[in-house]
Structure formats: structure tokens, C-alpha cells
Amino acid sequence: MRLRVQIVMHLSKTFIPTLRETPQDAEIASHRLMLRAGMIRRVSGGIFTFLPLGLRALRQVERIVREEIDRAGAIEVLMPGLQPREIWEQSGRYDLMRDVMFRIHDRQGHDLALGPTHEEVITGLVAHEISSYRQLPCTFYQVQTKYRDEIRPRFGLMRAREFVMKDAYSFDASWDAADGSYQAMYDAYERIFARCGLNVKVVEADSGAMGGQWSHEFMVLADSGEDGLVECNGCTYAANLEKAERARGAPPENSADNGCPSPEKVVTPETTTIEAVSALLDIPAQRLIKTLIYTADIQPVAVLTSGDREINELKLARALGCRELTAADAATVERVTGAPVGYAGPIGLSIPIHADLELRGASDYVCGANQADTHTLHVDIERDVTVTGYADLTNARGGDGCPQCDDGVLQAKRGIEVGHVFKLGTKYSEAFDARYLTAEGEQKPLVMGCYGIGVTRTLQAVIEQHHDANGICWPSSVAPYKVVLLPLNLSHDATRETTERLSAELTAAGWEPLIDDRDERPGVKFKDADLIGYPVRVVISERSLAAGGVEIKARAADKPQTLPLAEAMSQIGEFLS
């Protein structure tokens, strides 16, 4: 028989320092509320202490994550935060990740890093321990603290330098089998975020520094989100802004003999930006050709877009097939174009010219003349420019056509990235020689996937989506306490007795109530209860007892209801289900 000690938590015995005033440097609602509700305190930029209330809420999110990831068949491990430099060199990511990693060294001078992620460690483990197809597939995961030297930590736990992440790694015998592991995690993620009460949009994403074949991001839609995304209003297409494609536009008109006059130079003194040119010549930005000079692996190239578009460097790098891509410095621009920065144009350039596909067939446009204080009118791209190739080189935006359906239109939204799944392939297994033996006795590399959830970020995202003017409105699944009891006058015997009876019943039912036993005025208790956002509030007072019982109110409800104690339990259970 197991002894269970059940302690009823009293507010006076824990530590929940709520703030009446709003801390100054908290920018978004969820950050402010976490500080005001006494959940976290800042230690340094992007580094936080979790106070009891924040810790309890974090544990709730972790619990949901573990339940669903376990259910999906993954196995929990715990890997070290401290990692040797060598494994990062082995995967070839040391240079790529060096700016993100906190790098330290031990007393013997060995280089170490605080782990920003764990592909290297897990693949090294698996390379030693997994050797047969009989051991596959398998997925390991952990819930662990990650360290990343963010360029700009902000918004509290949203972008922190130390944060809790759930990361999982799958190993399969084949690319097809790996799709199964990927799908299992994808499904688990949808369940996790649904259980956290989050409205999440899954988008196609770029796999970035992680490498790999494809990936999806789980985005919590919020205006305060740091990531842009687009979704189609006509089909299921949705993508991260970095990755998003757009419809190919109308087929080009035949540009020969279409009546575009011959190019003509026009003087445009001190007009080096699209806005200035557009204003001076009274021509809309979309009829301008923006010419940017990039350096692609040392080689200068010209990139053309219409004046109202932004270059997407990921797309550009892919189209060029280059490894390093940077905007050319002023000296290079002047050398290549023969003009100061701001007057580049595509006519007569002797370097490769890549154009955004929106410019195909562009006729009667304006561009820089490769000559100081001069632009060229009446440019016909087919007639006047030697284009090396057309490709999708710019960001999609709201109003663009959908790349996947006929008349869908893309809508621009903002989101918080709470989860990311990657189909990695064999990049790491080959680097770490993680192979297995097939039934036929053949050596093959393991096919990997990796899957992250920002646990601390998810916690804050819940608050971002669930709050009102008075405070947090916790979904009961992640609430630090589901029920708070407010005995308004503790020196009133009947109030005290009723509170004790109710808390005993709630505790026995597993609801872990919190009793606000502070010697505070009622108003203070009400304000704090709203701020902290317990899903259910029960008021016990002389007035409620005189009215026949206790007063129960769900956080979201406008008005409380008074019920006799006998009926209170079932009503509370109903609110929390």
C-alpha cells in the first residue's frame, strides 16, 4: 500500500509575489502578466528564475508534452547541457553555429559549448548503440534546458537565452519509414497544442541551419508573434514567410512590338531609393525595377525585382546554388555598375542577372541607369536586358495568389513558433557513421528526423492567447492551480469550517485547490485571483453562507452562482472538464 500525503496549499505558505504596477520593460501582454502574477523574475537579459506559480504551470505543459510524446512511442533520456567542441566539428556545424553557442573552456583549456540543440549528442550515442534493423525504428526525446546566445533576447520567455525545450530524434531504416516517425510526431504535436488550449497553425518552413529535406512549424497565431506567415483563404496551403511561394502570375505578353518607346535617360539628382524615384517621377513602385548587387561565393550578381517587393535571400541562394550570399558592399557596387549606390540598373551589366519571375515580360519600366543621378525610362526587360534566369526570388505577401490552388489568395498573419519538426535524412548519421545492418547484411545509414517544442515559450504563448484586461485566463489543462478558495473572513468560524470541508473534498478528488488565507481585504483577493487567472474561484463568506452556500465563478464567466456545498463539487468538476 502506498502512502499518499496530501497537503492543501495555502497562499500564505507559498510565494506568489504579485505586482500591482506594470513593470516597465515588458512589451507584450503575456510577459507583463507573467511578471505581475509572480510567475517569473528576470535575472539578466533573456535569463529568468521561475517562481512557484510559474514552475507549476511549466510542469503542467511538460506533463502534457511527456504524456503525448510517450504515447507516440518515444523514449525519454536526458542528455548533457555541456558538450565538447569536437562533436560540433564532426557534424560540420561548428562554424555555422558558433555565434549561437555559448562557448566556454575547462581548466585544461578544452573547448566546450552549452548545448543549443542535441543532434550531435544523440547521433553519437545511437552510432554506438544501434546496429541492427531489429532495433528500428526508435525515437528518443528529452525535456531539457537549452542555451542560445540570441542576438536580441526579448518578450520574456518568448526569446530567451536559456529556455526549456522538448527535443526528439527519430531513427529509421529508410526514407519511407522515416515518414512514419515524422507523422507520429506531427500528430503528437497537434494533440499537445490542442490540449494546451492553443490555436495553432501548421506551416511549411525552411529547414535552415538544421539541414534536411522538409519541415513544418507549429505557429500560435498572435499579433505579437515574431514570425510572419501566409495562409490561403481557398485551400490548406500555409507557409512561413521565409518559405512561402506565390502564384506565378499571368503569362508574359509578347514583348516585341508592344509599343514600348525606346529607353530614355532622365536626370534624377539625389534619388537613391525606390520611394524617392517613385515620388520624383510619379510612377508607382511596382513599375520600377529594383536592381540589387549581391556577392554569391565571391562572384557578383545582379538581382532584379519590382520596386515594391523584398528579396528573399533564402530563395535567392537556392536559385543561385551558392553557399554564401551577402549584399555587395559599396565598392563592389560601384565597380560593377560604374555608378554610386542607388543608381544600379540591369542594362549593359556584364555580370549574371537574375530576375524575379514577376518581371517576366515587364515592359515600360524604370530602372537605374548605372550613372550618377540618372534613371532610365521605357525599359522593356525582354528587349533591353540580358536576363540570365527568372525565378521566385521575393517574399510572398498578403494579397498574392496561392501557389497551390487556382483562385485562392494569401493572407498575411503573425505567429509564435512553438514547435518545429524536421525530416533530416542522413546528414548527421553519415557524419557520425551511424549505420545499421539490414536483414540482407548490408550497411546503411540511419534516416533521421528531429522535433522540437519550446516548452517555456509554449507556456507564455498560452497566456498570450488566454488573457483579458484583468489578467490571465488559464485553460484548466495548464493552470498552476485549477481552483482557488477565497474565504473572505477567516475569523468567522462557519467560513473557516466550510473552507476546510470544501478543500478536503477537492483535494480528495485530486483538484489541488489553493486557499487564499491571507489577512487581506476582499478586493485584494479578488484582484489577485483575476490576475493569476485560476479557472475556478470559490468565495466563502458570511454573505454566501447566508445565501445558502458558496459562490462559484469560472474565470471567464460574468457572474458567480451560489450553490450549497453538496452541489458545489459537481459544478466545479463541470467547469474544469
Added chain:
RNA sequence: CGGGGCGUAGCGCAGCUUGGUAGCGCGUUUGGUUCGGGACCAAAAGGUCGUGGGUUCAAAUCCCACCGCCCCGACCA
């Protein structure tokens, strides 16, 4: 790393222009009155004014350097 802003009591701020014994609100402590939506009265504690240097008879205030934080940008899983 570039641009902007801010560092004065636990929190939010004034004082700085024009140098002269450091203030307000909230919170905290004590006593009293209150007690259903952040009460009231009285008393009290609490600050090397971010750090270092300089100017001056005298620096929170003027000058220089550094550190930290916030915002915008570049960049990033």
C-alpha cells in the same frame, strides 16, 4: 554590430536645463480604525543617485570613459 532611449529606495517615477544637505506614489514595518473588487489615519525603516575618472570650494545635476537594460534594424533553430 548600427540607430534611438533609459539607469535616482523593492516597483513606477520627479529632481538634472540654471551645481549648494535626495523627493513623490505604490509596496514594506508598527499602532489604530476598517472589511464583498487593489481602504483610511498616524508613525517608521529603506538610496555610496549604474561604475570609474575629470572639472569645481561644492556634482544626482557639467565633461570623458566604461557597464547594464529597453526599443528599432541587421542576423538567427
